[in-house]
Each structure stands twice: as structure tokens, then as C-alpha cells.
Amino acid sequence: MSDASPDTSSRRRLRQARDRLATALITAGGIGVVVAVLAIGVFLALEALPLLWLPSGTETLGLSALAWGTLEAAAWSLVIAVPLSLGAAIHSAMFMSRRLRSRLKPTLELMEALPGVVIGFVAGLVMAPWVERHLGEVFALIVLLPPGLLLAAGLRACLPYRWQRWLPMGYAGLWLVPWLLLVMATALWLSPWLEVWWFGGDLRDWLEQGLGLDVAMRNALVVGVAMGFAVIPSVYALAEEALSGVPSSLAEGAQALGATRWQTLWRVMLPAASPGVLAAVMIGAGRAVGETMIVLMASGNAALMTLNPLDGLQSLAAGIAIELPEADPGGAHYRWLMLAALLLFLFTFLVNTLAELVRTGLRRRYRQLGGNA
């Protein structure tokens, strides 16, 4: 050992120096990214700052309506996305057969790769006009699909065991498809009668005259559905990760003590994974707040502040996207847009940071519980 020491020690020193250099470079890169992100915020703040000494009485952009529109669009997309994606995550983490799951996850990831502009195009130019012409059918679908699903569950429970074996839980995702198509067809077929019974023939007239609600072609609901579609994959992926990361000792322990699968899910798995599920929802919210193209193409861009889901809205991101290219740099309008951008930046930054903190806490907890996540 000792006779080879000068050679090895110099080599070790070289390796140490190389390690140190690599560490320094990586650290510098990390710091650089953080600085760049902060610099965006500082830049926006500096650009928006002159608004403070703008003479009063100059035009305002109506930021409150834009902020409202942003939150409304995000809220509706979460209303659509959260039940679907959490349901899918729970099902695939706990009930689904392993083979089906290995097919489903890549498919959902593919969905995430779909560009927003494509979803927005389909929503704004295909779905919105269809929904507007077939308001009654859409209503029938919304009302009849959930009971239709419950009916399927009830019917399955009533079947004799021999038959149930042909419809295994793990493959519910497959055998429910024809059933759902059947329910949809029934709903579409029934909708004219439903519209006559409940709304005296025309749902839109009933909404406009009976309730005083406007119906715009591109509205918050269309945005919600389209953006929900965009948000589902990321919420699903994170929630599934959180649920399947729960140490298996917990679930096995619960089942060994006689808990049913349902009890294990509600009393053990979900509480254990709840921070991760919350983080998944928050990441989804962050994406929904920052999404531009879908809202731009499907929302109608009317800066309204209403609770009516059938009315148009305008979001911060969409407002910036249409106005900024034409705004006079340095003008009041430009400054307002910079303020809007700063607001948007703060929204998404806060939501995403919070979600990341929650997830880090969760990982630490799993490690303490002996999991390997």
C-alpha cells in the first residue's frame, strides 16, 4: 500500500478535484435556475411598478375580472378532473389488475402529451358549437351518467356469484365501456322527452327566461371540460404514485385485522396518502391556472364576473396572450398586462411550491413508515 501511495494519492486528489468541480457546476446550475425564475418575477414587478405613479383616471384593465375568470376556469376544470382522476387513481392503485394497469398508465401519459392548442381547438371549434346546439342532450348526459354507473354496480352485486366471476373487479374498466355507451345512447335518446317534461320544450329558453341565465357558446363549462381533460393525466399520475407508495405493510395489516377492501381504502390508504393526493390536486390547479391556449380558444374571452357556468370568461393568461403583442411597450396597457403576468406568476408559483412542500413531507413520512417511496 505504502509504496504505491504517491501515485494513488495524486490520483485521488485529481478525482477529488474533479468531484468538487462537478459539484460546483451542478450547484451553480441549480442556483442559476432559481435565480432565473426569481428574475422573471423581479422583471415583471419592475415593469409593472410605474403603474403606481400613473395619473389617476387612466384606463384600467379590469384585473379583478381576469383574476376571477382564471380562478373560475380552474375551479370548473377541477370539478371535472378531480373526481375522475382520483377515482381512476384509487381504482388502478387498489383494484385494477396489474396487466390492465400497465396498459392504462402509458395511455394516460400519452393524454398528457396532447398539446393544449389541440385540446383548445377541439373544445372551441367542435365541442362548443355542438354543446350549444344540443344543450338538452348534454344536460341529459350529465344527469343520467352517474346514476347509470351506480346502477351497474348495483346490478353486478345482485348477480349470482357464478356470473360475477365473468365481470371481475380488476377489469371493470373494460366491461363498463359497453355499459356506458348504452347509458349514453339512452340518455341521448331520452333527452328530447326530458327537455319537454322538465323545461317545457327548450332548455335554453327556460334558463334565459326562467332563471335569467345567459347561455354563451364558449363558456366556463366548456373550458372546464376541456381543461379537466388536460389536467386529469397529471393529477392521476401523482395521486396514483401517492396511493401505491403507501407502505404495503399498512394495507396488509389492516386486511389481516379483518378490514374489507373498502374500509382499508377509506380508513388506512387514503388518510396515509392524503398529503400526496392533495399535492396532486394542487399541481392540477397550478396547471389549470397557467393554461393558456385552452382557455383562449374555448372561453369566449368576455371579462365577466358571474357564477353562471354557461357564461363566458377571460383568464389572465388568455388576456395576456391576446393583448401583449399589440400593446404599446411602455404604455399604460402594457404595464397592466405586466401586472397581470406578475399576478399569474405568483398564483402558479405559490400553488406549485405548496404542492411540492406537501409532497416532500409525504415522502419523509413514508420513509419513516418503512416504505420505499
Next chain:
Amino acid sequence: MASPVRHRLLAGLLLMAGLFVGSAMADHPTGTLDTVGSDTMAGLMLRWGERLAREHPGLRLQLQASGSASAPPALTAGTTRLGPMSRPMTEGERQAFIAQHGYPPLELVVAKDALVVVVHRHNPLQSLSREELDAIFSVNRRCGGKHAITRWQQLGKGLPEGRIRLHGRNAASGTHGLFRRVALCGGQFRPEVSQHPGSAAVVAAVAEDPRALGYAGLNHLDAGVKRLARRDADGALHWPDAASVASGDYTLARNLYLYVNLPPGESLPAPERAFLELVLSPAGQAVVEALDFVPLPPDVMMRQRQALGLATSAN
């Protein structure tokens, strides 16, 4: 080792200068004309550019159409000498140019554009008075309407049922500003007006909805929509067409500008000269007409040709 390179560079420069002088003398200018500005005028500039390339094969027009607001900074910075704009320069933009160059930019009117109020092609409505239009689109009704108009029934019989769905342009656009200034008497738009990023989008939205009403540039209309006339107090109708816009009878119109960076007392460089010669000629104005903009009245064209030192006998 450095000197041959320097020599070659020098030779290249001389050659280029020679080409430039030669081409200017042969009345066949070559080179690239960079323009930065209005997207409304993009089609117009493109067609002029094509025609220019046909007449002067060595000359190319390069177009960057990212909005009128992009023209003044580019002119001020000197990256372009031609800035097409669908609105006049603001005082601030003009001052910035003067501060940099010491003289104001040369302003040319190259065409006119009109805004048209449109409805769905099956809508039987023919015309709107100035007060009605304002009462439909604005919150504060500065033009003198008594009541807000939100439903089709308030405008007459035989019209669609329900609310009027409003479509317009985004707030930063020149179209939005012009409509606001002229049609709303400077008032405030209703918040429920859907904002679209272009006139074509407004027309598409109106064409797919029988209850829609919108405004768009005259040159973007298609068969899906129907234009409305303005009705005077005595019932006379003013239809938006080239003749009424050119005569000033139809007021919802604007000039389209070309700003040129030209020091006073100097004459235009050959490429710019060739381009403006084309734009301010009957052939150039025929392009304007073909694209459904409104061509300049001959006297305005002549006056501007004189100011530029171009030949004033129409060819």
C-alpha cells in the same frame, strides 16, 4: 496572413458598393426591403412585395407583421425604414423617433379600411342607428341612447329570440380603439363582448351563431355574415362600401399608414423609392381594392407623390 483577408473584404465592399450604385443608376434596384409592423396590413404588404419582385427581380420585401405597435420601435432603432401601421403613431412614439433621429418620420396614407357591423346571414336585420349601436355595445351610452339594448326583440319584430351575443376585437387592437372612439363616442365596452384576436375570428364566430352581432374589418367579411347599414335620424341608410368610405360618408373608417424613415431634404434610396412608386400608383391601389380595402382618392395619391418627389403624371 491578415492582409489578404482584409483585401478580400475591401474588394467585397467595393463590389457591393459598385453594385448598389450601378443598380440605382440602371433603375433596377436590388436588395432587401425590411418592414416591421401591422398585421392588418400584412396581406397588403405581401401582395405589394410580390408585385415589386415581378417588376424589379432583384428586389425582395421582407415582412415582419407582429402588430402596429412593433413598427415605431423598429423605426426608431433603425432596423427598418418602412413601418406599416393601422393607426397613427402616438405622440410618445413620435417623440421617441425624433429624439433618436432629430427629425419626424414621414407619414404616408396608403389605403383606407372600414369597420363593418355584421350579423348572421339569416338575420333579417338591415340597419342600426348610431344610438342603437352604442346602446348595444357600451355600458355608458355616450352617443345618446336612452335604454341599454340587450335582446333582439328590442330592435324590432321578426328578429331572433333571446340575448344579443356580442363579438369584438381585443382591447389593444386598433380596431377596438377605432370602434370605441367612433361607434361608442369614446364610451366603455360592455364586459360581455367576446374578445377575439383577429377580425377573421369575429366573422367566424358571428357566422356560426344566429344571435350574434359583431364588428370586423371590411376586408375580412365572407358569405357567412351580413353587413349592416348605419341609419340616420331621417331614415337614410349608409352602406359600408368603397365609395362611401372614400367620400367620408361612412365614418367608421380609418387610414392605413406607412411610416418612412427619411431625413428631410434627402431623396429616397432606390429600393424604398421603387416600393413607394408602386404603392402610390394605380397598380398598387388596384391591389388595395383586390384585397377589399378602400383605395385612396386620386388627389390624395397625387399629393403624396408630390411630397415624395415621385413623378406626378400617372402612368
